[in-house]
Amino acid sequence: MKLGVLVSDYKICVETIDRMKSDNLGLVLVQNGVYHAVLKEGGKESSLLGKTPRLYVLSEDLQSRGLSAEQVDKRVKVIDYSGLVDVIFNDFDKVAWL
Amino acid sequence: MKLGVLVSDYKICVETIDRMKSDNLGLVLVQNGVYHAVLKEGGKESSLLGKTPRLYVLSEDLQSRGLSAEQVDKRVKVIDYSGLVDVIFNDFDKVAWL
């Protein structure tokens, strides 16, 4: 199974994701979850970026927060809503929202 | 100033309270904040219990969660809504909800 988790928050989702197996996990950073792709809290990148190579971030949610694609960590693929639909149907077997 | 903080959650309020000066602080544990008076997470009591001697917990919110006054840490005074009104007006100069 490939599970795509939509990460919608900066702080409260991390603990749940940390304990999940990463084998078939993908993360889609949306809403305030986009900060995981950008911020270096205490100088360190988000632990989520090392969890899986399947990382996406939603461009519309960067844009509304005044963040640009250049600020996004290189491992994270920037997608828009249309791209997100394809990711949901093609890249994962099931999806969940955290 | 004496500030009474109503703590309404178990997890997300702690960071904010930890950084506040404790001199004139009081804590009223309500809603899921009541777990601070009862749980020993990882065998340890909540850090909030050592923050101030002015500690209260709302009996109605214990009751709805199946918790009894006997389970409450001895430093925490059990009050009901009527008692809470008196605490708000008499024990503090201002109150805040977290």
Added chain:
Amino acid sequence: MADVKCAFIVQRPQYKGETSRLALTHALSYQTVEVLLDDGDTVTPSLCFVGEGVLGISKGQNAMAPYGINSSELHVKNCLLVDLDVYVCKEDLEKYGIPEDQLPDAADMEAEKTINVVPFAEIEKIMEEAKHVLFF
């Protein structure tokens, strides 16, 4: 004719918000979904409490007296009564120091099912085997 398995993962504590409570009532509705499905089709939720979600499902609750609402304990018991599989994460109970005997059963309602206290790994397995995963 197909059964669709769903993992309902409750990760928020009961009572403060409404989401975790709605997990229970939505799971209960599996009993009547057949009216909207073809013959033989079914949906089977497994209800799993993890993280802070293990808070607020203990026995001895009385939410009716102070707040005029049904307790989450009652909903958990109803889930057992209608033969839902209910799982509670063992590590999280231990983490919060909640003894297993504080969890409700529905023996008084003559339910055959009881709560399964299981390691997190088993809940992950339920998520893997489910067609859909829903976090509450």
Added chain:
Amino acid sequence: MADVKCAFIVQRPQYKGETSRLALTHALSYQTVEVLLDDGDTVTPSLCFVGEGVLGISKGQNAMAPYGINSSELHVKNCLLVDLDVYVCKEDLEKYGIPEDQLPDAADMEAEKTINVVPFAEIEKIMEEAKHVLFF
């Protein structure tokens, strides 16, 4: 005739929920409260961003194009324009690695006020001096 000082403490990030945004619009309404008060009475909010509340107030926002709503940046600028005192916690900006020059000003709207980046201790002092403290 009295002024009532309030500390508006924004500790949730902008955008996902509505509470942090409502802090800004409620603060702005201090301009018109005199219609409901006796002559000379005023209410003066100080708007303080702490913790995760420092997220979502950067400049360069465009929430209108994707979502059809005014940005929080615009509201911060409006607050400066109507002479509200706006404070952002220095330690929290540093913690999240947000440079001070990423914060908006309202020079283009000819506002005289600018955002004050201050240590948390100063925000605690504002809370102490205020008659009321409101967390958003």
Added chain:
Amino acid sequence: MGVLTMGVFPGLVGSGSYDFAMKLAKAAADKGHVVNIWFSGNATVSVKAHQKHLKDYSTGEKYLVELLEKGVEICTCEACTISRGVQKTESIAKIQWNAMHWYLSKIHCADRVLQIGGE
């Protein structure tokens, strides 16, 4: 006796925090305090009349009518309310409709302010 002004904000309807606000307001009014309640964000939908009280949901009307009878002043943010499709004609009687400065004015006269943020 004192004046307690409460702000009740998003996400609270149906939640324990909303019930908390109602119970605290009642307890304070019963003790003779003056109580003011301001609704903003999603909490404004609780001013809609004809709510059905089901035992699985905590709802507002029953509490609000009781508080109004006790002399508690209750006001909803007009912009928040109409943006959710609830019109003034559909409101529980005696609930006030006003702009955000109503809340600030009731903060001005308050001895204690309890801002319940929600979410």
Added chain:
Amino acid sequence: MGVLTMGVFPGLVGSGSYDFAMKLAKAAADKGHVVNIWFSGNATVSVKAHQKHLKDYSTGEKYLVELLEKGVEICTCEACTISRGVQKTESIAKIQWNAMHWYLSKIHCADRVLQIGGE
């Protein structure tokens, strides 16, 4: 083409998560996927007709009408909705009213389910 069933739960009206749900539903429908939306908890108030669209609030009606026109099926939890005082006669046209098992039935036929929990 696939079937996407979304559950939209408490606390979302006025929040970015509600807007997210609407935008994703539209993007999926535009690509030819079948989309079903279930409202529960506070999100049910968004089925009320005559919402005023203000630039400071993200509201639902505009999106919902557009989605319905695209053939998206939308259903609100009847119990949640009437407990908030919103009657069927006040609903946006073509939105279905049903019990929670509607959501499960749309989960049964779905290729993907996205349950947006809220709060």
